[in-house]
Amino acid sequence: LFNLFSPSEKPPKALPPGPSTFPLIGNIIWLTKSFFQIEPILRSLHLKLGPMVTLHIGSRPSIFIFDRSLAHQALVQNGSIFSDRPKTLPTNQIMNSNQRNISSGAYGPTWRIIRRNLTSEILHPSRIKSFSHARKWVWEILFHSLTTKAKTGESVEVLSHFRHGMFCLLVLMCFGDKLSQEQIAAIEVVARKILLSLDRFNILNFCPSVTKVLLRHKWRELSQLRKEQEEVLIPLIRAREKAKQELKNNESDDYVLAYVDTLLDLELPLEKRKLNDGEMVTLTSEFLNAGTDTTSTALQWIMANLVKYPHIQNKLWLEIKSVAGDNEVIKEDDLQKMAYLKAVILEGLRRHPPGHFVLPHRATEDTVLGGFKVPKDGTINFMVADMGWDPDVWEDPMAFKPERFLKTGDSDEQVFDITGSREIKMMPFGVGRRICPALGLALLHLEYFVANFIWKFEWKAVDGDSISLEEKQEFTVVMKTPLKAQISVRKKTN
Numbered sequence: 299l300f301n302l303f304s305p306s307e308k309p310p311k312a313l314p315p316g317p318s319t320f321p322l323i324g325n326i327i328w329l330t331k332s333f334f335q336i337e338p339i340l341r342s343l344h345l346k347l348g349p350m351v352t353l354h355i356g357s358r359p360s361i362f363i364f365d366r367s368l369a370h371q372a373l374v375q376n377g378s379i380f381s382d383r384p385k386t387l388p389t390n391q392i393m394n395s396n397q398r399n400i401s402s403g404a405y406g407p408t409w410r411i412i413r414r415n416l417t418s419e420i421l422h423p424s425r426i427k428s429f430s431h432a433r434k435w436v437w438e439i440l441f442h443s444l445t446t447k448a449k450t451g452e453s454v455e456v457l458s459h460f461r462h463g464m465f466c467l468l469v470l471m472c473f474g475d476k477l478s479q480e481q482i483a484a485i486e487v488v489a490r491k492i493l494l495s496l497d498r499f500n501i502l503n504f505c506p507s508v509t510k511v512l513l514r515h516k517w518r519e520l521s522q523l524r525k526e527q528e529e530v531l532i533p534l535i536r537a538r539e540k541a542k543q544e545l546k547n548n549e550s551d552d553y554v555l556a557y558v559d560t561l562l563d564l565e566l567p568l569e570k571r572k573l574n575d576g577e578m579v580t581l582t583s584e585f586l587n588a589g590t591d592t593t594s595t596a597l598q599w600i601m602a603n604l605v606k607y608p609h610i611q612n613k614l615w616l617e618i619k620s621v622a623g624d625n626e627v628i629k630e631d632d633l634q635k636m637a638y639l640k641a642v643i644l645e646g647l648r649r650h651p652p653g654h655f656v657l658p659h660r661a662t663e664d665t666v667l668g669g670f671k672v673p674k675d676g677t678i679n680f681m682v683a684d685m686g687w688d689p690d691v692w693e694d695p696m697a698f699k700p701e702r703f704l705k706t707g708d709s710d711e712q713v714f715d716i717t718g719s720r721e722i723k724m725m726p727f728g729v730g731r732r733i734c735p736a737l738g739l740a741l742l743h744l745e746y747f748v749a750n751f752i753w754k755f756e757w758k759a760v761d762g763d764s765i766s767l768e769e770k771q772e773f774t775v776v777m778k779t780p781l782k783a784q785i786s787v788r789k790k791t792n
């Protein structure tokens with residue numbers, strides 16, 4: 299437990315401060331607001347009340363942490379208390395097989411096994427390497443559609459291209475690389491339909507026993523949506539199961555392990571059984587959804603800044619040129635030699651983290667943080683965007699300056715540690731035991747695609763348009779005015 303008070307002192311009884319509201323009505327009003335609507339309210343409360351703020355949302359207190367060293371105390375130094383998840387809402391339970399996925403799973407043996415399966419079987423650096431042909435395939439699809447735009451002079455709606463590219467890539471990692479573009483499109487249609495309609499079902503959570511009667515058609519609609527998802531994914535899982543057997547029997551060199559293969563082999567530690575179809579659907583969908591919007595949003599923000607600031611784009615292009623020479627495509631090994639590229643990506647994630655909060659955490663014991671009580675079952679949220687914009691850590695924090703991530707002089711100082719294990723300066727992937735398990739993959743995807751985009755094309759604002767950095771909440775925090783760019787193919791002699 300935290301040792302923030304001496305044994306003679308009594309542990310504090312008070313929760314972190316919060317606004318005064320009418321108990322029941324206030325709790326319900328917060329429930330109707332999205333995190334994005336709450337964020338500005340929290341910021342003004344933070345200025346008045348300090349680094350920890352409590353809102354009574356629904357039946358439990360929700361504590362919001364602004365301070366990076368308190369975040370470190372909670373998530374790193376006391377990770378065993380702060381790594382659980384709150385119980386998910388009844389509508390989400392249908393989509394996540396009753397919390398049987400990584401992101402919503404309770405901190406315990408089942409979560410540990412399914413998370414470790416993903417990190418060691420698929421996201422291990424050597425495994426990530428085995429998917430390089432899939433990345434090249436997706437790059438070629440993007441390259442062809444962008445070249446057509448460049449030739450016709452049409453502007454590019456950047457996000458839809460990026461999102462489709464990221465989705466294809468994750469589908470191939472998930473189901474194997476023998477899928478056609480049509481099959482991928484069918485998975486994408488149902489995944490987007492679900493993502494865009496989930497908010498409509500929130501009302502069902504207000505008093506499920508009542509809404510199950512009064513709004514039963516809406517509950518049916520939700521079950522129908524889940525059924526649609528299963529009807530698309532289960533046949534693909536079965537087909538992969540068969541193909542895997544055949545490829546293995548023939549000892550084929552073509553066999554590249556896919557996420558589904560690992561799930562087919564997995565055994566749940568408590569129940570001592572294999573995953574059922576519903577659980578497989580839940581886990582494969584999590585893989586596709588967790589990685590698509592996050593990465594494509596980050597990519598859009600980064601490219602927006604490269605369009606807005608042509609001198610940064612040019613500096614990056616010069617670095618790529620110095621490493622890539624005459625290569626048509628940037629090779630993955632070459633990315634390691636591009637320090638400025640890495641700085642651009644990190645600055646993008648600092649200035650525009652795709653999620654302004656990590657997923658909510660739950661405290662498993664009564665404990666003390668920052669001199670306040672954090673009650674057992676309380677929900678804890680971490681203010682990701684605000685930490686990355688803290689003027690005590692980052693000079694001129696709202697400016698886009700990749701140089702801040704470049705090592706100066708020849709000191710032995712480590713390159714920036716985004717895991718925050720020793721100290722948190724920003725946390726776009728979270729920190730501690732629940733840190734995004736795919737941060738290495740996400741960084742590789744961002745580096746690989748940004749490098750190739752800039753290597754092959756020059757990106758400019760559409761005539762007369764300035765690039766607005768205003769934000770809007772969707773699944774992630776996206777550009778309110780989506781980036782449109784005019785692109786031209788770079789000439790070798792440029």
Ligand code: HEM
Nearest residue numbers: 400401588589592593596656657726727728732734736740
């Ligand atoms: C730029 C891209 C990405 C960003 C910024 C990002 C960010 C995050 C954040 C903030 C969390 C929550 C951490 C917490 O609750 O403390 C998270 C969790 C997670 N992410 Fe990512 N992510 C990205 C890409 C991906 C990709 C590509 C995948 C999968 C292929 C993925 C899979 C997951 C999973 C499964 C979790 C849940 C971890 C757990 O609860 O144990 N993410 N991510």
